[in-house]
Amino acid sequence: MFPRRGEDYIALGDIPIIETWKALEACVAKGLTRNIGVCNFSIKKLDALCRQASIRPVMNQIELHPYLQQRGMLDYCRTNTIQLTAYSPLGSGDRPAGMKKSGEPTLLDNPVMQRVASKHGRTPGQVLLAWGLCRETVVIPKSVNPERLRQNLAAADLVLDPQDMADIAALDRGSRFVDGSFFEGPGSPYTLGALWDE
Numbered sequence: 161m162f163p164r165r166g167e168d169y170i171a172l173g174d175i176p177i178i179e180t181w182k183a184l185e186a187c188v189a190k191g192l193t194r195n196i197g198v199c200n201f202s203i204k205k206l207d208a209l210c211r212q213a214s215i216r217p218v219m220n221q222i223e224l225h226p227y228l229q230q231r232g233m234l235d236y237c238r239t240n241t242i243q244l245t246a247y248s249p250l251g252s253g254d255r256p257a258g259m260k261k262s263g264e265p266t267l268l269d270n271p272v273m274q275r276v277a278s279k280h281g282r283t284p285g286q287v288l289l290a291w292g293l294c295r296e297t298v299v300i301p302k303s304v305n306p307e308r309l310r311q312n313l314a315a316a317d318l319v320l321d322p323q324d325m326a327d328i329a330a331l332d333r334g335s336r337f338v339d340g341s342f343f344e345g346p347g348s349p350y351t352l353g354a355l356w357d358e
């Protein structure tokens with residue numbers, strides 16, 4: 161799934177982001193797609209793209225959940241009318257073992273999530289999704305289980321109150337489940353600092 165050698169990567173020095181973006185804009189011009197967006201962009205990269213682009217990105221898909229709330233990004237995207245999609249909104253529990261750190265916290269077992277869930281007679285997964293929807297983000301939980309798929313869809317009508325939102329806001333720890341370290345393999349032109357601009 162991931163690059164293994166230096167030549168498996170495309171360096172941004174060889175194909176700058178704006179060059180890729182121009183190719184996507186050409187797809188819009190040809191009627192091949194209506195909307196184009198980006199993924200894993202920082203505010204710095206979004207801002208640079210918006211300044212150079214003819215068509216601004218409609219979407220940025222990033223990791224978002226109570227342990228990585230990214231409020232600066234949320235504000236930036238609201239101000240600039242860019243929709244945010246929250247990936248791994250449930251904590252991505254079935255990532256391959258090689259992408260997990262030992263002792264990493266789980267979201268679904270968090271006591272706050274469990275308390276809010278039992279207060280509303282819902283599941284912790286539904287609380288996590290309702291939290292994302294309350295922040296006006298798109299949530300894309302993955303499930304292969306029919307009952308959990310139903311539960312996840314039903315999270316759309318769960319309304320969290322201001323106390324729930326305040327309790328969950330306090331859980332932010334700026335931590336990623338998908339930390340991008342596979343971008344730092346042998347021979348990679350990327351560093352995590354440059355990837356996330358952090």
Ligand SMILES: NC(=O)c1ccc[n+]([C@@H]2O[C@H](COP(=O)([O-])OP(=O)(O)OC[C@H]3O[C@@H](n4cnc5c(N)ncnc54)[C@H](OP(=O)(O)O)[C@@H]3O)[C@@H](O)[C@H]2O)c1
Pocket residue numbers: 199200221246247248249250251252253254268283285286300301302303304305308309311312338
């Ligand atoms: N753009 C990117 O760089 C990027 C990176 C990572 C992920 N993504 C995308 O984001 C989407 C979701 O992220 P993800 O798969 O990493 O993680 P996720 O949706 O946060 O978590 C998936 C895990 O949660 C379980 N689950 C689903 N619904 C549940 C519920 N109601 N209660 C308890 N457990 C539940 C699933 O198990 P079951 O299947 O057994 O229900 C699975 O183990 C995927 O479409 C993925 O492709 C994008």
